[in-house]
Amino acid sequence: MNILTLADYLVFSAILFALGLIGIFVNRTNFILVLICLELILLAVSTNFIAFAEFAHDTTGQIVVFFILAIAAIKTAVGLAILILLYKRKHPLSLEKLNFLKG
Amino acid sequence: MPIKLFFYFFAGLALLSGIGVIVSKHLVKTMLWLLLLFISTAILWLLIHAEFLALLLGLIYIGAVLVLFLFVIMIFDLTIERIKLTWFLLLPITCTVTLVAILSHTFATAIYHKHIFTFLKHSKHNLAVTMGNLLFTDYLIEFEIIGILLLVAIVSVIGLSDKA
Numbered sequence: 399m400n401i402l403t404l405a406d407y408l409v410f411s412a413i414l415f416a417l418g419l420i421g422i423f424v425n426r427t428n429f430i431l432v433l434i435c436l437e438l439i440l441l442a443v444s445t446n447f448i449a450f451a452e453f454a455h456d457t458t459g460q461i462v463v464f465f466i467l468a469i470a471a472i473k474t475a476v477g478l479a480i481l482i483l484l485y486k487r488k489h490p491l492s493l494e495k496l497n498f499l500k501g
Numbered sequence: 502m503p504i505k506l507f508f509y510f511f512a513g514l515a516l517l518s519g520i521g522v523i524v525s526k527h528l529v530k531t532m533l534w535l536l537l538l539f540i541s542t543a544i545l546w547l548l549i550h551a552e553f554l555a556l557l558l559g560l561i562y563i564g565a566v567l568v569l570f571l572f573v574i575m576i577f578d579l580t581i582e583r584i585k586l587t588w589f590l591l592l593p594i595t596c597t598v599t600l601v602a603i604l605s606h607t608f609a610t611a612i613y614h615k616h617i618f619t620f621l622k623h624s625k626h627n628l629a630v631t632m633g634n635l636l637f638t639d640y641l642i643e644f645e646i647i648g649i650l651l652l653v654a655i656v657s658v659i660g661l662s663d664k665a
Contacts, residue, residue: 400503402548402618405609410512410545412605416598417519424523424590430570434535437566438519441542452549452618457631461640463554464632467561468647472654474566478573479661485577 407449414442427492429484433477440470508548515541524586528574532567539563549618553628 418438425431444463451459484491518541521534539562546555626634636644 400505402504402508405606406508408609409602409606413516413598413602414519416601417523420594420597421523434522434531445542448546448549448551448554457635460551460554460628460632461635465643465647467557471561471566472650474569475654475658478569479658482573482577483661
């Protein structure tokens with residue numbers, strides 16, 4: 399009962415993924431919360447990769463997580479830059495009203 | 502103290518923080534729950550002998566991404582309305598998460614037979630050395646592509662936020 403198993407990490411990662419997905423469904427008009435729930439999803443996927451990397455004694459999973467972290471930071475930066483631009487040009491910040499391509 | 506108790510404590514803390522991120526009413530409280538989530542996930546990664554990545558999580562995710570979120574919230578007074586969480590919304594959420602938990606546990610135990618982590622004792626190098634060796638030999642192309650992607654991101658963010 400004291401032994402850590404792979405199933406523990408997989409279940410934890412699956413629940414975290416589901417919570418992030420539900421966060422996107424619940425807060426679908428809020429721009430920042432969608433970005434945050436995407437971070438949650440990426441964190442769940444990273445935990446999954448690391449669990450399998452330790453289970454199979456292969457460092458590939460950890461390298462993939464390294465790249466996932468970099469890409470998540472990039473996505474956040476670009477998403478927030480777009481948000482700031484929308485705010486400055488006085489567009490409505492609710493996602494259901496942002497249905498135009500020009501601007 | 503058995504390691505499984507440690508795992509359950511920090512996994513529970515991480516899941517509660519995930520719920521707090523979704524449910525909290527103020528945007529700064531969401532950020533604080535997110536901070537707790539990142540810290541507890543980093544500790545879970547430490548348990549699995551990924552100490553370099555746990556520290557990198559603290560450095561990149563907490564130190565850069567979270568701080569960026571907080572700056573944007575602070576400087577631009579963003580008050581966006583959130584959906585009010587009622588029981589009508591909470592019940593399908595709980596059912597979905599429970600179903601996901603049961604299904605993933607069944608999947609994990611059926612295919613992997615609840616395999617135990619066999620921690621190799623006294624491995625020669627720590628994770629930073631191993632990853633450094635792999636990043637510059639086997640995964641060099643991906644490493645360079647990430648560098649180019651970061652450059653593209655910096656140029657695009659500056660181009661977006663310049664006085665247009």
